[in-house]
Amino acid sequence: MGIWYIIKKLKIMKTILTVIAIGLIGIVAISCSPERAALVEGKSGVQLWGETCMRCHSTPSPADFNDTDWSTIEMHMRVRANLTADESKKIFDFIKSAN
């Protein structure tokens, strides 16, 4: 295993990393657009509830807890699940209106 071998390996690694980096920047560029921002902003609480809460566990139904408990869970989940403030407000407003 000579020095050339190592250099070659490093070059391959560098190429792979560059490809991944360009790919990621590409995804970020495509996925960040004002139209999409508007789409996200326009999402309703019930829609977000359907998409978001199943990301880690089965989705609880609004009837599972009362409003007081839901507001405790709201803070717990917002922090644990890294929900954005907007997401969590919409979802839990919907849940509390529907139980």
Next chain:
Amino acid sequence: MKRIILPLIAIFFVGIVYAQQEDKPSKTQFMIRGYGSAGFQSLNDEGEKESSFNSGTFAPIILFKFSDKFMFETELEFAYENGELETALEYANVMYSLNDYMTIRAGKFLLPFGTFMERLHPSWINKLSSVPLGFGHDGIVPSSGVGVELRGAFDVYGSKFNYALYSTNGPKLNDGSMEPDEAGILHFDNYEDNNKNKSLGGRLGYLPFTDSSVELGFSFLNSKVGNSDSDYENVGAKLIAYDFTFIKKINPLGGIIDIRAQYNQSIVDDANYYEPDGLGGSEEYTFNNKSDSFYAQLSYKPTTSSSNFIKNLEFVGRYSELNTPEGAEWETNQNQTAFGINYWLSWRSAIKVNYQITDGTGGHGGGLIDKKQFTIQWAFGI
């Protein structure tokens, strides 16, 4: 000792406010939740068979909300193992929300190192009754830490990012002076720091799509791990993890497809360790202290089926792998395939029927590993 004191303080604390709540209504909110499991397992370890009912585990969780910004959470874990009741404090921390994008936490918390330990390990969330190789006991992945953390989430033109940055007491190197068999292993459960150096860790998560179906994550944890004033004082460790999540209800497939994967790597600086030679002396040795582990899991839940029975079923497959350093006393190369069928009784309760095959070399007994395990577990949240 702290293991006992912290939970007691927590319960005492909660007791006081709970008592106050009865006198006059306040904004303080309090909830006891938790989860548990019980089951049966049959193990075939290189032809040796054993089967047993296990009384399982119970983990109460106390959530305590003081105001819209300030909250305390704690989880205790009770497990009845080998005739003994084992208790552990999984986490106990206070969190304060500084603004929409930042929350600060202090105490003992689950580490956002990848997603498995922080988000998926509770038995009512984990789709199989075991954890992937590399996690849990004898694992190489940190699960919790004592320290402070800043975390939050924000969106940028329709894509979401979340972040966590923390400093904890950090992992501790087992230098082998007490347990020569474990020389070079990292231990993660440190209530007291073994050196002045705090660890620095974090995770960045990225959800490219507006429906949150995909999340990519990168985590790191850097720390000095040796005891201060020892030969190992300057030994450091670098841990990284990549995680991937895809979860989406796909109508043509009639249900929810859920794919998860996490790769973990741990690199500890080279150091010299000593192995007793059986004659009262010892022999010095070293090795390239690099470990890694990986898991990928696919599951499918036919939620749109018209049959109430089929709707509640779930099919799961998981592959995992663990490789620890060559030349270490704890050298092992293992891989594991696990399959499961779950029946969901509610959103927080499932009967899991699993079959799991583990192959490889090394581990505790040394030699070949050939284990086949069948388990039935009932997991429930309360």
